[in-house]
Amino acid sequence: MERQGMIGLEKLFFRYDDFTAEFDFEIARGEFVAVIGPSGSGKSTLLSLIAGFDRAQSGKIRLDGQDMTLASPSDRPVTMVFQDHNTFAHLDLWTNVALGLSPALRLDAAEKKAVDEALARTGLQALARRKPGEVSGGERQRVAIARALLRDEPILLLDEPFAALGPALRREMLDLVKALQEEKNYTVMLVSHHPEDARYAATRTAFMSNGRILAFETTQDLFARRDLPELSDYIG
Numbered sequence: 001m002e003r004q005g006m007i008g009l010e011k012l013f014f015r016y017d018d019f020t021a022e023f024d025f026e027i028a029r030g031e032f033v034a035v036i037g038p039s040g041s042g043k044s045t046l047l048s049l050i051a052g053f054d055r056a057q058s059g060k061i062r063l064d065g066q067d068m069t070l071a072s073p074s075d076r077p078v079t080m081v082f083q084d085h086n087t088f089a090h091l092d093l094w095t096n097v098a099l100g101l102s103p104a105l106r107l108d109a110a111e112k113k114a115v116d117e118a119l120a121r122t123g124l125q126a127l128a129r130r131k132p133g134e135v136s137g138g139e140r141q142r143v144a145i146a147r148a149l150l151r152d153e154p155i156l157l158l159d160e161p162f163a164a165l166g167p168a169l170r171r172e173m174l175d176l177v178k179a180l181q182e183e184k185n186y187t188v189m190l191v192s193h194h195p196e197d198a199r200y201a202a203t204r205t206a207f208m209s210n211g212r213i214l215a216f217e218t219t220q221d222l223f224a225r226r227d228l229p230e231l232s233d234y235i236g
């Protein structure tokens with residue numbers, strides 16, 4: 001019987017120089033979780049451990065019912081979107097998206113159609129032949145979302161992907177991610193420096209401080225808490 005949880009971290013322990021992090025939680029399929037907390041608290045490290053770019057010293061990572069503790073990033077059912085470095089400047093948007101499917105760019109007709117569809121779904125159809133330098137920052141981030149859509153992995157990790165965008169565009173991108181998440185039942189983890197992003201999009205929010213999750217509950221409950229000095233300091 002398949003386990004319910006899509007992401008399960010069990011007594012995961014990570015050390016890098018003086019920094020240590022510990023995680024033990026479960027996230028269900030289709031959840032939209034935000035991760036907030038001060039700079040250096042370990043938010044990126046958390047995503048990186050799940051994606052397999054960082055290795056924990058001990059503990060277990062289960063993804064989509066499988067033990068993935070030692071799996072390489074490419075074997076994990078995960079797509080990660082970063083703030084930057086999501087596009088290659090010399091390739092047009094179509095090709096940038098297609099790379100998500102085939103790094104060697106050998107695509108059959110069905111795959112080419114899938115690229116077209118992903119571009120259409122993210123509103124980039126008309127810009128397909130432009131280079132990343134010829135579109136806006138928001139449009140460039142759509143390329144990363146289109147690629148994620150094409151990869152169609154059940155876990156989508158977003159590490160401050162919209163940090164460089166203004167509030168209106170951020171909202172628009174969150175709407176897009178939310179729509180895809182609901183449609184595809186993706187499990188989304190969003191690291192954000194903007195508590196309002198968590199409030200807007202996430203059903204549950206984790207608050208991190210010093211490599212630990214101090215609270216992980218419904219977004220509404222989390223923001224109502226007055227008993228966590230670290231959280232009060234962070235939100236201000």
Ligand SMILES: Nc1ncnc2c1ncn2[C@@H]1O[C@H](COP(=O)(O)OP(=O)(O)OP(=O)(O)O)[C@@H](O)[C@H]1O
Nearest residue numbers: 016019037038039040041042043044045046054193
């Ligand atoms: N591979 C690594 N290389 C360098 N530093 C690392 C690495 N892994 C973890 N660290 C350290 O881990 C700590 C947490 O960093 P991390 O980037 O996860 O925090 P963050 O909460 O995402 O911060 P920010 O909001 O500023 O992005 C930092 O002190 C960082 O120096």
